[in-house]
Amino acid sequence: MLHEKLIRDIEQVVGPAGLITDAERMQSYLSDWRNAYSGKAAMVVRPASTEEVAAVVRLCHQAAVAVVPQGGNTGLCGGSIPDQSGAQVVLSLTRMNAIRAVDTGNETITVEAGVILQNLQEAAAEVGRLFPLSLGAEGSCTVGGILATNAGGTAVLRYGNMRDLTLGLEVVLPDGQIWNGLRGLRKDNTGYDLKHLFIGAEGTLGIITAAVLKLYPAPRSTTTAWVALPSTEAAIELIALMRGQCGDRLTGFEMMSRQSVEFVVNHVAGCNDLFAQVYPWYVLIEVSDTLADAGLAQMLETALADAFEREIVLDAVIASNETQVAGLWAIREGISEAQNHEGPSLKHDISVPVSSIPAFIEAADQRLLEVFPGVRIVAYGHVGDGNLHYNISKPVGSEDAPFKAQAEAIMQVIYDATLQFSGSISAEHGLGQSKREAAVRYKDPLELQLMQAIKTTLDPAGLMNPGKVL
Structure with missing residues (x-):
């Protein structure tokens, strides 16, 4: 059989340690962490080098077998899960986890796609630098995955998303060729910037195997506040005020509804209401500086006092130590987990212009x-970049099945x-398989035609992560 020959050929490339064909051992690669998507595969391949990735892809291309690239498998849209045919190959990058180079003079770090985000952050910290992208899954998500979805996280306001943090890529193309674009250049005006084709493409145009990423000076002082607001309009006024008074020291500005916080207080150990009174909206504000004594607390107090006078802010508390800071972030990061305790949740990751957030909500x-x-x-979400996680839980006391049956109609609303409000149906989670059909309805037809043309040019056989994005 074709697959039996392909298995033998691939094992010659990656060795026994790089190949999984046992059904039980494959299971963790065939469903996402929420068990929302599942599939089957002919095999799971775990190459240990770019050359091995390329050789595997060439073999699959010659055999006309589809490849599904996979990183930490922490996505929310089923983008790294194979279909139900059992004919696709899952290619996991988790063995490619080397920090290849750190260049403090150029403020860059070169890493392989399987490096876990937290390990990347720690490698930067070891040389007194900061890799600023941070999100809830940073202990398990990988560089390849966050590049493939152009992840954002909580510090986009100051540092940008993954696209903004990337200078160069190494990519295995659908026919097995290796494009070496690992250049740490901030200026290269020699034509099309090809790396941007692969960032956010969810593995449909090629497999990212390594990247040159930007580093920043490590902050030496940070101040964090928890603030109660009367409305979403107040949040937009407050972020404008904070930007005016704190400039680029404003690192985080996370807005949460009362319902979001209530779920966390009810279900996440150690998280409690910080105010005696209940308020409709809250924001977590963080400012940071590379100076050890930058006067951030005074700066934040001054800005909040101004906001109180304007009746933008109803209450506020500034964290006085690292434990309190961790406690504030635990509330924000605990929302997704807490919502799961309330039954199935319908997750939507949208963006609108910042000024349109109140009207959209x-x-x-x-x-x-x-x-x-x-x-x-x-x-809840990252107000500074217009990204809202707009999730829906079932009514109290209702059954799961009728609620799930309404998922499509709720999504349409x-x-x-x-x-x-001229927004996007996906801000940072990607389209995967969950939003592929919705993209047809909500994206400009010409944009989809151009995307399909690029896909056809780079992957004419349609073997690279088929059924995702397009």
């Missing part, structure tokens, strides 16, 4: 509650509101 909330009375709306 008002329109989407109103329409949802009209059509689906009792649903609980868990809205949210995406219609997103389109109304």
Whole structure:
């Protein structure tokens, strides 16, 4: 059989340690961490080098077998899960986990795709630098995965998303060729910037095997505050005020609805309400500086005092030590986990212009509650870049199945509101398989035609992560 020959040929490339064909051992690669998506595979291949990746891809290309690239498998849209045919090859990059080079003079670090984000952060810290991208899955997500989805996280406001943090890539193309674009250049005006084709492409155009990423001076002082607000409009006013008074020291500005915080308080150990009174909205603000004594606490207090006078802020507390800072971030990072305790949640990762956030939330909330009375709306996100996680939990006491059956209709209400405010149906999670059909309805047809043309040019056989994005 074809697969038997392919298995033998691939084993010659990666060795026994790089090949999994046993059904039980393959299981962890065939479903996502939420068990929302699952599939089957002919085999799981775990190459240990770029050359091995290229050789495996060439063999699959010659055999007309589809390849599904996979990193830490922490995605939310099923982008790294094979289909149900059992004919696809899952190619896991987790063995490619080397820090290849650190160049403090150029403020760059070169890493392989399987490096876990937290290990990348620690490698930067060891040389007194900062790799600023941070998100809830940083202990398990990998560089390849966060590049493939152009992840953002909590510090986009100051440092940008993964696209902004990347200078060069190494990519195995669908036919097995290796494009070596590992250049640590901040200026290279010699034509099309090819790396941007692969960032955010979710493995549909090629497999990212390594990257040159930007480093920054490590902050030596940080101050964090938890602030209560009367409305989302107040959040937009407050971030403008903070930017005006703190400049680029403003590193994080995370907004959370009361429902979001309530779930965390009810379900995450050690997280409690910080104010005696309940407020409709909260923000977590973080400012940082490379100076050890930058006067950040005074700066933040001054800005918040101004906000109190303008009646933008209702209450506030500034963390006085690292334990309190960790406690504040635990509330923000605990929302997704806490929502799972309330039954199935329908997760939506949208973006709109920052100024449109209040109007979007008002329109989407109103329409949802009209059509689906009792649903609980868990809205939170990175206000500075317009990215909202707009998640829906079932009404109290209702059954799971009827709620899940409404997922498509609920999604349409949210995406219609997103389109109304010139937004995007995916801000940082990608399209994967969950939003592929929605993209047809909500993206400009010409954009989709151009995307398909690029896909056809680079992957004419359609073997690279088929069924995802397009």
